[in-house]
Amino acid sequence: MRNFIDRIIGYVNPHAGIARHFARQQLQRAYEAASPRDPWRPRRAGASANADHQADAKTLRNKARALVQNVPYIWAGLDGLVAATVGEGILPRPTGSEKDKLSKLLKRWMKVCDADGRYDFFGLTKAAYWAMEQDGEVLVRLRTRRGTDGLPVPLQLQLLEIDWLDSARSGTLNGNQIVNGIEYDMLGAVAAYYLWDQHPGDIAVARGRSQSQRVPANQIIHLFNPARPGQGRGFSRLAPVIARVRDLQLYEDAEIARKNLESRLSVLASGDMNAMENPAAMGGGGEAPGGGVRDLGELGGGNIFGMPNGMNFTVVEPKAAPGYVEYVKFALHLIAAGMGVPYHLLTGDMSAVNYSSARVRILDFRRAVGQMQWVTLIPKLLIPLYQAFVQHAWLAGLIKTLDMEVEFSVPKWDYVNPEQDVKADLAEISGGLSSFSEKLRQRGYDPKVVAEELAEDIKLYRELGILDVMLFMQRGNMPTGSNAEGSGSSKES
Template structure:
């Protein structure tokens, strides 16, 4: 306790005790958390306690622009976008109706497949293509705003409904206040219970040269029920999404600058072949010997097989270009940091498999698959696929294409390609035989509908039995070793 503490304790013992307890608590905190200390090691470490929206608001536009520039010009960044889209979406995340009525489920699924071919408001992509576009936009730009678009019954669609994909630029970030009586955060409007009730959207893309008009730069409030806001939510209360390249933008920029500098240096070294050093010969220069050409000009360039004649006192020093010893280590560690920061593995981003083996590839892919499943089940399906299914069913019922009622749904995600097909299949078979997972789960992991799979197996087996064909792949009649199956005790065929 210092003199002030002792004085306060003598005049007001209770206040002095509070000061002493607070001082002890601060000392214990200082001892417990090195990261909370101040000193030489933490000088220049500027932090803030602002909310997610306060951090994202002023930085989002610049982050998005730089991320798009990186994807356009950096091959590794472009590869990251492809990897995420290919693994999360693949050939498409498709729904399967589960009403319990087999005929109704078949009718619903068939209608949805027909609608998928014409679901794009721009008329170019199917449902799987829209999912891929949305996933690419989320990784590159941080967020995307698919919008429900109701159509007229006479438009010739299986269900009068389509989806329009809008980039995050359409959201008017200048709408950020409470002047309207409702809380608006970066273009998203909330009610008194913090529920989203609307989005302030521009009529055209603000970066389009044709939108630089009074009408193009005017935003209008669109009900939240008509917009699907898809982004990765990292903090509680976060309203907007950030590009997935945000943690690695500077490292990727440094890598590009480093490669450019290395290339310029290599070009300069390759252009300089030798250096000619001369001394003053006092004007004594024998006739016929010199570094001039026939027309009297000095030799300032080299050609293959050229033999220059030098003046007395001139010497030639040839240059030996040397490669930078830090090029490979710097590139390797920067690429590894970029892979970690974007959630992919190093071999996926670079295609470098020189030191990879089955164990290392499997360990990396297992972790990556967990991230892929999170993106599927915690972002793309609840924020886009499920709302599209609900609007599709609602519109189909209103248009008379389907009867009224509940339409539960199951989503089939694309299968993960095995690293070693034989080992992975053997592990899956053992898991089913031991009861760790069911046969339905096993089929679903490979991206198929278990009910449809059973129907196809029964149809194929019946067709082979009708024509008397037995294939080596028929487990009913052929063992794993290729021999005939023995009839089990109690089998009706034994009678």
């Protein structure tokens, strides 16, 4: 809007008035959210991911652990997420020139790979992924062993909670920068980690413990899922929902207290209290400390009590407040969305689920799980672990070449509707829209392995003379009765 000064300037110098008008237009915000009149101000605006981590990550981690330990649906959601992502285990399969030797060594080593003796390889993978999602990050330390230790390959893995990392360590060392317990070289690559000798939260840890020790980066696998460029540490997956879960817990506590009040029936009596001097006749009442107030005692169901003349009674019966179930379901939907898991996986509630809605949500969930498997878990944990395994096997003279070629088989997904899904896949293959190999990969199978197994099965059935029988059974027209006898007689002739 033009004010008094604008009108004077425009009257004296029209060109200056026009320039003033357009200059004012340029000051207006293109985005309403960027207007200075908006009262909302983000906390620590402009801080780096590492600054945010240093300020908040420990608190978020402790709260996330408390929720997993105490809130059933948070445990169920995290457990379902881990089951979908890791399942029975993500299997590495050597594919290079040393694949036969490495496969045998890998099968034996997987059983004894844990330095603490608690997991096999698949169990360690599951525990590492669980810790990453709950705490935001986890460490795996590579422990080289002696050849005389009797291991298939002289290497073991030590799974460490992120608390082992000295997050308070910062500064410089020989030109390298130390941030949040991680040392970076001049090119920004990780050079080392600073670890405590024991878990700092352990009861047996002495109060005057020594400083953390420097461990070279090639002995540590740091698993986390960075969301921002330059992010050197991870945040818990539960970070966006911690406050909402706590609010819901407080609401549930308040609802329980209100339900306790609703379930209690109170009676207010007014009149001549002297007539109630016989507690036994009145149901076992007595005088309160303040005097003048009588307690009728417990009134048994179906009993008849005589009351004095002139007494007035008022029954206090709290009214139930509606909307509790609806609000809880709405809040749980938001929490499930924040965690990235389907609602029914978080709650087990299938009451509002039909085939179409379940399929759509499961397809979205599968894409998210696949992204986690192939973008984070496999390249940042499993490939480095496999490469360390091969390197130690080569150094021990167990293989001739440093063969790092490997493929991974992720857990297959179960069919939502087996008959319809298989028919749809076969229709895509017959229409040229997909290949057998692609459909097998989508189900977690290795096409080459499946083809080899089929060839071996067909060869075996042919040698046993039952290939025709298997084909008849597959087509559903197995010969019976006279047809089978006729077939046999013609074959004999």
